[in-house]
Amino acid sequence: MNITNNKVTQYIDELYKPLNISLGLLRKQAEAARVPIILRDTETLILNLIRMKQPQRILEIGTAVGYSSSCFAAAYEETKIVTIEYNEETCQTARDNIELLGLSDRITVYLGDGEKVIEQLYEKGIEPFDMVFIDASKSHYKRFWDAAIRLVQKDAVILSDNVLMKAMTVSDEYDVNGRHKTNIRKMREYVQYINALDYCHTSVVPVGDGLAISMLHL
Secondary structure, three states, X not given: OOOOOHHHHHHHHHOOOOOOHHHHHHHHHHHHOOOOOOOHHXXXXXXXXXXXXXXXXXXEEOOOOOHHHHHHHHHOOOOEEEEEEOOHHHHHHHHHHHXXXXXXXXXXXXXXXXXXXXXHHXXXXXXXXXXXXXXXXXXXXXXXXXXXXXXXEEEEEEEEXXXXXXXXXXXXXXXXXXXXXXXXXXXXXXXXXXXXXXXXXXXXXXXXXOEEEEEEOO
């Protein structure tokens, strides 16, 4: 029996509690403005993974307004986060939000393309990461993965959000107007790619818009 439906999602969402008042307010503002932040059930799962893994350093590709990185920092106070945002205006909004939340000393926001910024960090010899969160342009996940893999610990966890893309990854029938063919093809290739790698174990979980959890053993 398939139990993943709107009623189940609504029930899970009703169980959701923000980490604190400030983050709850930022979530409401982002949702009202239709900013694509992590969904509530996805957030809850990722925060528990962070509590279990207790990563010292997290790399995030796709900052948006700084909501997810702020949640990560609030969930585990020992972690430091490097996050990358492509859009200049959004990047500044993220920096402002992170400063208002008092997390600027633990979250560093870079402006630019994920792959290019990661390459620059690699060349500078930045300390490796225990966890990576990929949540940026859906057609570029593979190149973000391939870039980030050079900057991780041998037992790192890589999380890829929105891999089901409102079920379009599963079937073309969900791309009603045929507008997302390239993203669909690229995401299917990406999911197949990370599931075939011999240096990690990947599980695709039907939480939120689909979350791929990859445990590395480099």
